[in-house]
Amino acid sequence: MNKTNIEKLIMLVRANKKALPYVNIDSNGNYAGWVSDFHIVDKQTGKSVCLNLACPQDRFILFAIASCWSRSGAWENGAYFGAYLKSLHEDPFTYWMDKNKIAEEKEKSSKVAEQIEQNGGLKPRKKVAFRSDFYDSLEVLAKNWESIEKSLKNSERQNDYMIFIDCISSMKGLGAGKRTMKIKIPLILRELRIQNIYENIPGKWCCVPDSRVIKAAKSDIFAIDLPNYCTTIPAVLKASERIYNLFTDLYDLPLFAFKDIEDLF
DNA sequence: GACTCAGAAAACAACAGACT
DNA sequence: AGTCTGTTGTTTTCTGAGTC
Structure with a gap:
């Protein structure tokens, strides 16, 4: 896992939020x-x-x-x-x-x-x-x-x-x-x-490990350890938790965005 | 039992060619 | 010029056999 590139990704997503239509980050940065x-x-x-x-x-x-x-x-x-x-x-x-x-x-x-x-x-x-x-x-x-x-x-x-x-x-x-x-x-x-x-929805179960997110996560740039495809609910939740531990309340968003800003790496 | 990978599945887009 | 028909490509998820 490459922590430096993960931090760089978060920074780039925040900096380019206006160019990415799905990146809805409010004025407080949330x-x-x-x-x-x-x-x-x-x-x-x-x-x-x-x-x-x-x-x-x-x-x-x-x-x-x-x-x-x-x-x-x-x-x-x-x-x-x-x-x-x-x-x-x-x-x-x-x-x-x-x-x-x-x-x-x-x-x-x-x-x-x-x-x-x-x-x-x-x-x-x-x-x-x-x-x-x-x-x-x-x-x-x-x-x-x-x-x-x-x-x-x-x-x-x-x-x-x-x-x-x-x-x-x-x-x-x-x-x-x-x-x-x-x-x-x-x-x-x-x-x-x-x-x-609703109260107390755990953030660790809020990251979507779809193919686009997984592909970005597993690329050499980030080298995040995830299965190629989540075939069961426990696998989905486990993958979600790993993503949440890295990106917290940006969830899977930075990994989803990667494909659109990969040229900046 | 958890993970991995290739192929299947599903529905449609895009294109090419034949026919009217 | 329009329509019909078939082929190939795209996109993403799901399955199932095999591996560690």
Whole structure:
């Protein structure tokens, strides 16, 4: 492990925050979370999309984004999908229980994806597309919403977030096909922790060890000891803890950013 | 039992060529 | 010029056999 380069990475991420759309660092130097600013403009309000996780409707969108990111495809698609959900102004818990609405939304997905891409802000590397199975996951989330919220409240009460992790990681259909969500679970915990929605969410379980982060961590420049891919929940949590020990409340952000600033090394 | 790695899987983008 | 069809490439996660 190369401590000097790790410190250099943190310094470079902070110095280049304006050039990196996902680096939301506030005036106090604290990471404000990804959903605090999508860097995608809402044409109705003219403002950049963000989520207030104190609202259940916005919490739903956070889970939706995490589910989108539990599949293959460019990460920008999930970001734009979240922005689209926000622009709908529908109550997700009734809207996405309706099979007809889901079919309608699938039908027009390529059209709305094209429209929202033109809203400006975040520059996608490729044409924005909403996978049809994104919508199936929304139904899964809506149907299971009560038990998800209950597991979070129980985790807070018993000071044990494994209760939530067990709940969300066993829910089929939040990944591709009938698969489950795994690697993006820390993302949900991270955003909830940053906005202080529940008490005592451990920071060590808030780092996302996805392929982009792992690739950066394992490169010769940092030589951080991590598995190539986290195949189980314990492996995800272990990797998350290692990342947290190095970057604390910047979480996986510096490693995620590495690819965009590697030329500066 | 934890980790590693190659390949599978999934959905779509981008492109090329054939046909109307 | 437009549309259709098939091929190849991209992106990311998941699986399962093998290794330490």
